[in-house]
Amino acid sequence: MRLAAALGALGLFCACGQEPLPGSPDASTTAATPATPPWFVEEAAARGLLFEHRSGHAGRYLFPEVVCGGGALFDMDEDGDLDAYLVQSDGVLRARAERAPNRLFRNAGDGTFADASAGSGTEDRGYGMGAATGDADDDGDQELYVTNLDGNALLRNDGGGRFQDVSASAGTTVGLWSSSAGFLDHDLDGDLDLYVVNYLHWSEAFERTCYAKPHGETYCGPSSYDRPAADTLLRNDGGLRFTDVSREAGVAEPPGNGLGIACLDVDLDGWPDVFVANDASPNHLFMNQRDGRFLESSQAAGCHADQDGMVKAGMGVGVGDVDEDGDEDLLVVNMQNEPDSYFRNERARFVDRTAGTGFKAITRPMTRFGVGFHDFDHDGLLDLYEADGNILHSYKSFGPDPFAEPNLLFRGLGGGRFAEVEPRGGTHPLLAHTSRAAVFGDVDLDGDVDILVVNKDGPADLLVNRAEKRGHWLVLRVVERGRDALGATVEVRIGARTLVRIVRGAYSYCAANDLRVHLGLGEAAAADEVRVRWPGGAEESFGALAGDRAWTLTRGAGAR
């Protein structure tokens, strides 16, 4: 048997006769039709999502160019489908008016898009990083918050695809280099506050020149600047006015090179906590003290660094109850030569259990940014998608872009183990770009999760889910006070298993994701019971729900 396996492997190794010669593109870019059908098909152009990101790089290596590229999938016009918002960057040193603006795309309801930017009020021209969405004024539609290098923008949703920039009056500009952001009701007063992750204090005057193998001059890393920025917490005071409460809330210190955010309830106390992935500085875990304050607890909780104690380049954050024990685990993705860190949550204490997941070896050569756990094939197990693109240069060449790398797709096997899906990245042909944000949501309303990938200096990819399905599905919109109940916990019982999902948009990297909860049910045609634990702790049962359809769970409509 082992000999047979070895002979099988012989076939595999013989393939290296076609290995790319040094300096040539990787063979996998031109590989023949894969043995298994790809899980995703790239259809951005075919579906009208025409967006080309531009960092504005023009010879001189300016640090903000290397980490930009974000976007949002959200229902801008309350018509039940996901519209798309893509954040442009276009020239660090260029005047705002000279930059290309962000773009808004309206979904026709079938996953095809039309550019709806003109006159929408969403054409912000900051040097863009990412986006967050949430109903900040409690009127039932979602505002857009755009993070920039040079001042963030809060775009109030006036309905019908019209927005107005209210940053100045709202007090949400921040004025630092912000990366990811997320709406959350941190003080459970019923309105949505805003957590803004800031990267570092950068200015052109402080820019420097760095060198790296093998090409010489390139982008610096954050350690070259050593000027990490503190995060910002903006408390919603009503009337779309916010107050910066970072210092009194305890998030102004310590500073970190923040890039990724996940709002989650680490200790299941009903109060939202915040995890921030920092780049070359320890990650932060801000535990909610239930009085408007947070306590930075990453060291005590064991998620500031990996198991080896190494502080890595934290980029994006994935979150999900991977081990199905009722609390959510974290996945922090890092740069080349630094494998992912999977932090298993043991009720507010994290243990790094990456070695058992199957992520370590495969992620090592890549630099990963956008990331999300979703059940793409409906087998009832969380899968994982990672969007990759280097910041130095890639170990293998994937065409003329020296930073380009293929993305990665893993299938959940259960028990916290994963296996890479072939073809690599779930697409054929292989897509290799300098990917940044991966935004997750069901854009064609067919019950599975699609992915919008924002590529730095390249066209956005829309990966439409075509995975061979292994079971049924359920989509839940969870609503209280007429808006998505950010932070609510959904428990779905299927036989002896209970799947836990949280209503959230902020995870991955510089991304605002679909707020609806998506679940694969495996062979079960229905959930035996669906319960919602609302922010603050009140629980409500919505009974058994049939699968293969979307439901709206409204607070008060279930049984307490």
Place this chain on the structure above:
Amino acid sequence: MKRASRWLLSSALVLACAHAASVEFPTSGALSPELEAAVAAARTRVEAEPESAEAWLVAGMTFEGGDLLSQAEVCYRRALALGAPPQAWYRLSVMAWKLGDLPAAVAAIQRAIELVPSYAPSHWRLGTYLFDQGDFPGAESAHRRATELDPRFVGAWAGIALVYMASDRSQEALALLADLRARFPEHAHLVVLTRTALTEAGRREEAERLRVAWTPLPPGLDPWQAELRPYLQKSVMDRARELLGSGGAAEAVRLLEGWLADGGGDRNACAYLAWGYFLLGRPGDARATLESALAKDPDSVLVLGMLANLQEASQELPAALATCERILAVDPRNGALQAQRGRILTRLKRPEEALVALGAALELDGRAPEVWAEYGLAQCALQRWAEGLPALERALRDGAKSAGTRAALARAYVETGRADEARALLEGAPGLARDEQALLEELRQGSVPR
């Protein structure tokens, strides 16, 4: 059977590539000048001796040293097809591992082990690969074999501890780490691992007491890995920076002068060259270099920062202050410069302004314990003991080494009616300075109000 499988795997790996066409090298334009020269030399040798395993091995190490891993991998395979020594299998395994191809890495290192079973680092590598694969029993077994062959191969011992932790066997990990720390006290990394194991075991307070900076763990004696060292590429700037920090200013200056004369370099290079001149006692050359750089780019914070450093080190405090202010005008969020400005203002006996500057520095970046110390000392200099006390406490907690910090904190305790804490601080402290000893004596005699 197992042996046959391995043989087949590794042979296949080589045979498949043995007839590869001649390797094309990357175009030199894409490489740094240093690497381009090294690759050109390796290429010349390969072209002269295309059937030489050693020439291909050297080419592989040249590529590997320049982080061109897939190119290195091809060269190592070619070298093995031509009869390269066992260490080529070792190198090939490292390449495959770094490129994310774990099955190939395992196969290659197993072949290396078959050829030289007594080489401990190969077993450690195998343990590392199997650990990454999630094969914890296999990883533990391989690491154990490494430690049997070389009991001082600490990387393999640490590997066993990691296996324990990954298998939720934190008590065994802690016992092993305690033993290792006693046997290898020079490796601070073992303390880091202990801290992780304590946290995982839920012993947070004990973990908290083990504050130690992360340091890499040199795994152990590994002559095959050492063969790569001469091929590791470093840029002129990196080499110059290292030299400046390690007493090699003359060599750094030689490197940077040559680089700039050849048309290379940038404003970084000018700033570091100026610092090199200063270290060599050539302040005139240092100034001239900076002025020349500033003529091209008057707002370069790096060059201006170096100028401020030179001025401060030369005791030209008003000039240094002016330079700091010039920098802050273009880069107001520069916490390090605010701290430097505060320090200079303190030395200029302008304590109120110093306090404002140091406070602004801490607002921007509160990580540096020395800035907390300076802030606390500045408060105490103005007799603002209550304001200075928390800053000094934090400075000491975070490891500030500034002279007078502990004494000032003790005095602040006394002045705020906490003489017992002052006494406790000093009695437990090693190497008391004269003023600290005097204060402690006063406290013991009760001549200080409690």
